[in-house]
Each structure stands twice: as C-alpha cells, then as structure tokens.
Amino acid sequence: MPRLRRFAWSLTRDWPDADDLVQTSYTRALTRADQWQSGTKLDAWMYRLMRNVWIDKTRKRKTRVGQGQEDAATSDALQTSGDSQTTAYANQVLAQIALLPEGFSTVVLLVAVEGHSYSETAEIMDIPIGTVMSRLSSARQKLRAALTQQGGARR
Amino acid sequence: MNDHAPLGEELLVWLSAYVDGALNDEERAEVDKAAAQDPAIAAELDALFALNDDMRDAFDGLLDMPAPPALGDNMMSAPVVANTNRTPWKALAAMLLLGVFLGSATTWITQSVAPPLQIATNRSWLADVAEYHQVYARQTRHLIEVQASEKDHIKTWLGKEIGVAFTVPDLANAGWTFQGARLLVAAGKPVAQLLYTDANGAVIALCALQNGSGGAADTALKTFGAIHMATWKSATGSFALVGGAPDVLENLARIAAPLI
Structure with a gap:
C-alpha cells in the first residue's frame, strides 16, 4: 500500500484526496479485474487505473490542487516523518514537487524515483513519450530554480 | 545537439534523458563528449x-x-462486482485482499511483478545503508567479512567490485580502529563498507560506491x-560515514575524505 499511496499523492498532492483515491481505485480494480491480463505488470495496471479514477474525480469536482491556490511549502499534509535536517530538506523538496504543474510530479515519481521506463510512464499517464521527456526536464529545471532560490544547499 | 545553444531547452531535455539512462550508446557518448568539452554541461x-538523489x-x-x-477497513468492505468466471479476477482479488490483510500491498506488487533490481532502485542507497547499519552494528562478533589484517586484499577486492579505487583511511588518531570490511548491495549497486570501532565498542561504517x-x-x-x-x-x-553523533561524523568525514 505505501507505493500506491505515494503514487496517489503524486496525482493529488493532498493526503485526504490520495487516501480517497486509493480506496476508490481498489474498488474499481476489483470490479474491473477481468481487464487485467495475468502476467502483465500489476503495478503499472493499478497506476493507470488510479490515474483514470483521478481524472474522473477531478472532472466531477473541477477543483484541483497545485495550481497556486495552496501554499504547499507550508502545508502540514506534506510533512514526512522525522525531524532532522535531512527530513526538513526532503520536505522542502517535496513541497516544491507539489507545486509543479499537474501531472509533472507523477512523471518524476515514476521515472526518477521508481525507475519506470519512458514508454511505461507514457502508457500509465496516457501521454506521448515526448511529453514525458519534456515534463521531466521542465520539472527538474523548475525544482532546481525553486530550491536554489530557497538557498537550497543540500543537507 | 551541436545545433542548439548551450543549455537550450532541447539540450536540457537530452541531459534529463541522460540522467534517466534513457539514451542509447551513441547518444550517451555524444552527451559525454559534450560534457567533456563544456563545463556548463x-x-x-x-x-x-x-x-535525483x-x-x-x-x-x-x-x-x-x-x-x-x-x-x-473501507477497502475490506469494498463491493466486489465482477465476472467471476474469469481466472484473472480471482487472482487479482486474492492479491488485493491479501495486500490489505497484510497491511502492505507493496509486498505483493513488488514481489509478484517487479524484477529484484527494480525493487532495489526504488530507494536511495543511503536509506538502504542506514537500515543495514541498524542490523550489523549490533553484530559485534560478526561485524565483518574480511579482517583488517587483509587490508591489501580488501582494497583490491572491494575496489574491483564497486569500480572505485580507494585506500583504507587510518582513523586511529581520531580514536577509531579499523576492524575489516564487507560488501553490501544498496539501491541495486555494490557498496564497499569499511568498519571501525572505538574504545567503547561503538561502530561506524565508511561506505563507498561508484x-x-x-x-x-x-x-x-x-x-x-x-x-x-x-x-x-x-x-x-x-561516500558515507554511518553511525555515531553528527558532529563526530562530520569531523571524521573531513579527516577521511582526503585519505580514501
């Protein structure tokens, strides 16, 4: 569950929404289980399903986090466990990831953190590979600029 | 790539793909060459x-x-409406529910689907090393694989395994005695680990990987x-010096860095 919750957070960038998304996705996974081909990657299938659930939810609500409304840098929901300098910096990085344009943080998670290939990521996110590449590069430049502006010496 | 202005948008996309290991050999060589010629790259x-770290x-x-x-709790009571005649549904439902029972769906996802190396790369090597340290630092009688007396062998063996030439720093003046070495795997990569103890039996490890x-x-x-x-x-x-108080580690790192 931790990886699914993390993936959900990368989509929602908000813990209550992420947990709601995980729950709805589990339900949908069970009702659509006949679409899963045994032998294919279950994590990629679940991620793709979760992404589709999130799109449905946001279409209904037409409200999304991460477009500047929420000051993610100060949001308690982003704080990870621990109280060290490292954790403080990790929280700083995470806060900036949360402020990336929609869909960027999930691409970062899939490729840079979980090691999915560009084509797997494109399939999960239902976007062209070129968009995966440009989102990654753009996300990295935005993060670097933001962290540098915050005096982000790595601790 | 030579057609682009240095660090233009398209070049940055290439460099990003390089970092992700998504370029082919030829493209990778081209980036290596560009980086060798241009310090900015x-x-x-x-x-x-x-x-990335x-x-x-x-x-x-x-x-x-x-x-x-x-x-x-809510997932346990999730309604199940599916074509039960299809085998995949049964397998998937069992896996999903098992994940909830065990409190960790990660287990079934990673163990049933992802290759081992991919699991390993989901975490940073430092996080892995930190976990290892909590275990082996207690194993004072079985701390090492190769004794300190075989320092030359340690240098050759571990240097070859991790692909980094190093020497074993002497930290005796700072109160830390070299006990020996072991080889770990962290984040899917081989990590050399040099272990030292102080007079009180405290353990620190100097870890190195490429x-x-x-x-x-x-x-x-x-x-x-x-x-x-x-x-x-x-x-x-x-490199990482692991264990002990932060101020001690920082001081030891300054001593060890030029020696290793």
Whole structure:
C-alpha cells in the first residue's frame, strides 16, 4: 500500500484526496479485474487505473490542487516523518514537487524515483513519450530554480 | 545537439534523458563528449544527478507516512462486482485482499511483478545503508567479512567490485580502529563498507560506491531515523560515514575524505 499511496499523492498532492483515491481505485480494480491480463505488470495496471479514477474525480469536482491556490511549502499534509535536517530538506523538496504543474510530479515519481521506463510512464499517464521527456526536464529545471532560490544547499 | 545553444531547452531535455539512462550508446557518448568539452554541461549533469538523489529522498519519506486505519477497513468492505468466471479476477482479488490483510500491498506488487533490481532502485542507497547499519552494528562478533589484517586484499577486492579505487583511511588518531570490511548491495549497486570501532565498542561504517554523476560534493549531514551520516563525493565515488553523533561524523568525514 505505501507505493500506491505515494503514487496517489503524486496525482493529488493532498493526503485526504490520495487516501480517497486509493480506496476508490481498489474498488474499481476489483470490479474491473477481468481487464487485467495475468502476467502483465500489476503495478503499472493499478497506476493507470488510479490515474483514470483521478481524472474522473477531478472532472466531477473541477477543483484541483497545485495550481497556486495552496501554499504547499507550508502545508502540514506534506510533512514526512522525522525531524532532522535531512527530513526538513526532503520536505522542502517535496513541497516544491507539489507545486509543479499537474501531472509533472507523477512523471518524476515514476521515472526518477521508481525507475519506470519512458514508454511505461507514457502508457500509465496516457501521454506521448515526448511529453514525458519534456515534463521531466521542465520539472527538474523548475525544482532546481525553486530550491536554489530557497538557498537550497543540500543537507 | 551541436545545433542548439548551450543549455537550450532541447539540450536540457537530452541531459534529463541522460540522467534517466534513457539514451542509447551513441547518444550517451555524444552527451559525454559534450560534457567533456563544456563545463556548463558537466555542471548541469552533476546538478541533475544530485537532484535525483534529493527527489528520491523526498519521495522515500512518503513511504513511511502512516495510513489512516479507515483506509484498510473501507477497502475490506469494498463491493466486489465482477465476472467471476474469469481466472484473472480471482487472482487479482486474492492479491488485493491479501495486500490489505497484510497491511502492505507493496509486498505483493513488488514481489509478484517487479524484477529484484527494480525493487532495489526504488530507494536511495543511503536509506538502504542506514537500515543495514541498524542490523550489523549490533553484530559485534560478526561485524565483518574480511579482517583488517587483509587490508591489501580488501582494497583490491572491494575496489574491483564497486569500480572505485580507494585506500583504507587510518582513523586511529581520531580514536577509531579499523576492524575489516564487507560488501553490501544498496539501491541495486555494490557498496564497499569499511568498519571501525572505538574504545567503547561503538561502530561506524565508511561506505563507498561508484558516483554516477562524476561530480564532487562537499560534506553534508543526513539522518535516517536514528541513524546519522556524513556524505561526500569525489569524481569517482560517493561516500558515507554511518553511525555515531553528527558532529563526530562530520569531523571524521573531513579527516577521511582526503585519505580514501
């Protein structure tokens, strides 16, 4: 569950929404289980399903986090466990990831953190590979600029 | 790539793909050549590799976030409407519910689907090393694989395994006696570990693995739970001194870095 919750957070960038998304996705996974081909990657299938659930939810609500409304840098929901300098910096990085344009943080998670290939990521996110590449590069430049502006010496 | 202005948008996309290991041999060689000729490109690659470490650390922290108890309860009562004549549904439902029972769906996802190396790369090597330290630091009678008396063998053996030439730093003047070495795997990569103890039996480990970015970095302090580390990088290796108090580690790192 931790990886699914993390993936959900990368989509929602908000813990209550992420947990709601995980729950709805589990339900949908069970009702659509006949679409899963045994032998294919279950994590990629679940991620793709979760992404589709999130799109449905946001279409209904037409409200999304991460477009500047929420000051993610100060949001308690982003704080990870621990109280060290490292954790403080990790929280700083995470806060900036949360402020990336929609869909960027999930691409970062899939490729840079979980090691999915560009084509797997494109399939999960239902976007062209070129968009995966440009989102990654753009996300990295935005993060670097933001962290540098915050005096982000790595601790 | 030569057609683009240095660090133009398209070049940055290439460098980003280089860091992700998504280029073919020819493209990779082209980036290596460009980086050798242009310090700005080399510096950009260093920064991108360092940012990757930061992003992994940040996302790794989310794996430890406690889930609300209601999440598991609600999923247990989730309605199941499916074509039960199809075998995959049964398999999937069993796997999903098993994941909830065990409190960790990660287990079934990673063990049933992902290859081992991919599992390993989901975490930073420092997080893995921190976990190892909590285990082996207690194993004072079985601390090492190769004794300190075989220092030359340790140098050759581990240097070859991790692909980084190093020497064993003498930290005796700082009160730490070299006991020997062992080989670990962290984040899917071989890690050399040199173990030292002080007069009180406390254990610290100097860990080394190949530096993917090729860029040097100054000493930085990190903490994973109760485990502290001082990290730094040379052009070829990434290093971490693990265990002990932060100020002690920082001091030892300054002593060890030029010696290793």
